Amino acid sequence: MYQFLVSFTVQPDRRDDFVRAARRTARDSLANEPGPQRFEVVADEENPDVFYLNEVYADVDAFNAHAAGPYFAAFFAEAGAYAEGPTWLMRGNVVGDKAAA
Template identity: 40%
Template sequence: MTHALLVDFQIKPERAEDFARAIARNARRSLGDEPGCRRFDVCRDPADAGAFFLYELYDDADAIAAHLASAHFREFDALTRDWVQRKAVRTWLLAGP
């Protein structure tokens, strides 16, 4: 069953543009290098440059685990960890077609 990973970030204002570049790279690598990653949308609040929302679709829980274990995700996480003011992650099951 398809899993949706929803991630809400608040990034330090002085790092928002750096984060935007880093998350875009991570999204491209996830889609290109991970067979179980079906979608990776990066959304940004037009009223708050430091607010980001990710909508990711994976084949299953194993595909999410593979994403979190990937070298490109680990590099992204290490690079951006200190830029994050708040992060919330939720996993849902896709109920529709």
């Protein structure tokens, strides 16, 4: 499995918009793409303007397909107007996973 964690800093008056856009992307990606396994939208416990996307894919090729797809593009077209990021915090393959070989 390929997994990553990214952060975004969102304009305070656009937090709800960011959450809606990220959750819509999660829903559509999980329902319509073959590789996503988990897509979580997480709010930082100390800074209400920071959000994390924790995503898991079958492998890096599945993530690359997602990144080239319409849901990814739509998310960045919208969120790019009011969110800074992504800041890559972690990315890699689960140790011992056959997909990582």
